[in-house]
Amino acid sequence: MDSSLERNDHQSHPNHHRIASRHLLHVFPTFAIGGQQVRFAQIANACSQAYRHTIIALDGNFDAKSKLLETIDASFIDLSHLKQQHVLQRMQSIQHYLADHQHDTLMTYNWGAIEWALVHRIRSRATTTVTAPQHVHWEDGFGPEEQQERLPRRNIFRRLALSDDTKVVVPSHQLQYIAQQEWHVPSTQLVYFPNGIALPTLHPETQTLRQHPxxxxxxxxxxxxxxxxxxxxxxxxxxxxxxxxxxxxxxxxxxxxxxxxxxxxxxxxxxxxxxxxxxxxxxxxxxxxxxxxxxxxxxxxxxxxxxxxxxxxxxxxxxxxxxxxxxxxxxxxxxxxxxxxxxxxxxxxxxxxxxxxxxxxxxxxxxxxxxxxxxxxx
CATH class of the missing domain: 3.40.50.2000 (Glycogen Phosphorylase B;)
Structure with missing residues (x-):
């Protein structure tokens, strides 16, 4: 196993030894502040007693850590060195990591974490004696390179990576359609997950109109x-x-x-x-x-x-x-x-x-x- 993977595992929250009922392993392309990361933090904060989190940032950016409460049981792992590896070496490193770190559910996010989804699928098919961890893949949108139409090679890779037992989560009806039509995700695996927010504590009144808005x-x-x-x-x-x-x-x-x-x-x-x-x-x-x-x-x-x-x-x-x-x-x-x-x-x-x-x-x-x-x- 790549020793640098193990060293990174010590970048943890002070409360990471508290036992929680379910261990969720999150693989983010980045844990910079963005809509996807803020949504996760809000859910984690509201369910602080229910889950233990391991959060991987594939670019080493953990700015969204500031959105998590101190009571959250979380470890933070920088795997930015993986991008320097050849794809086959990187897939092997991912396989070692998933094998050596126990988790109940793997959560991968967007295209940037799709290799982890593929390795999970390969490991699940090879597992005969132990039940494989659950896999949930979140897709929240696209970068500029796919805003008009999706890249065919990425569509093919998504079809390969998202296994029959993977739940694919999307926040919009538009993305739901794309997942069905372009990635061939069956409706039984596809989960429409609209975003929600906690309303302001003091419900604001509509503001008085200003001369210079x-x-x-x-x-x-x-x-x-x-x-x-x-x-x-x-x-x-x-x-x-x-x-x-x-x-x-x-x-x-x-x-x-x-x-x-x-x-x-x-x-x-x-x-x-x-x-x-x-x-x-x-x-x-x-x-x-x-x-x-x-x-x-x-x-x-x-x-x-x-x-x-x-x-x-x-x-x-x-x-x-x-x-x-x-x-x-x-x-x-x-x-x-x-x-x-x-x-x-x-x-x-x-x-x-x-x-x-x-x-x-x-x-x-x-x-x-x-x-x-x-x-x-x-």
Missing amino acids: TFITLATLRAEKNIPRLIDSFLAAVPDGKLIIGGGGPLLEELRTYVVSLNQTDRIELTGNVTDIWGFLAQGDVFCLSSDTEQMPISVLEAMAMGLPIVSTEVGDIKTMLPPENQAYIAAPADYPATMKKLLAHQDYWPTIGRANKLRVSQHYSFDTMLHNFAALL
Whole structure:
């Protein structure tokens, strides 16, 4: 066995020796802060007595560890060195790791962890005397390389890796369709798992309309979020007001430089990482989503819970998430500036949209339902 695998196993939470009823091994391409990682942390925090977690980050980034409560029984393992290995050597390392570290359920996340799914399938078929651990594979969306259409070689690899007893979990109806049609996942294995949120403790009232409104977004700043589209659309459509962009990510400094080059630092603010989500969203009058690809963004649910109208590109399940009152402000990418301008022109309708959004999220996307769905997976 690769000795570096064993050394990394000591990067643990102080409470990692407490015994929990079920050991979950999570393999994340990254444990940086993002929608997938935040959802996991929220579920883990709510079920702190039920599970013991081992969290692998294949890039060595554990920023989302900050989202976990101190009471969570978790170990954190950096396996970033695996990417330096040849694919066959890497598969052998994965096999050794799965054999030497006991777990009840393997949870793999997105394309970046698909090799672990394949090794699990191979090991399960070779196991004759011991019941293989359960496998749950989560797919939450795609990077820029697959936002228009999936790569055929990846579709084939997914079909090979996802075994007959693997549960494949998706958060959107769009991704559910892709999994069935392109990856050939049987309906009996496919689990629709809509995101849910815990509502703010103090239910916000719809804010008083301001003369100079604030447009706001919250995202991990990656290419597929297309924040330049948001910046350009805001400047074209909103003559007075402010744009606040919350979130960190690999493009943060590049976007700050872009705002400086436009000489718009007085109107556009990039805050970096946000810890107080509700306090941050309370600064806004309109929530913006400018992504090229999404499935079911938690940030939109949070904005709905705060009673904000949403102006969004037509991606993923956005149309099914939002109520009829907000439907007119979902745009094709080319129409995004015009749609933002249309929403600005109907400012007197914002309180109506906000109330409808709050009602929608409370009725259809509850945190308790998400917790129930998670327990049902296991």
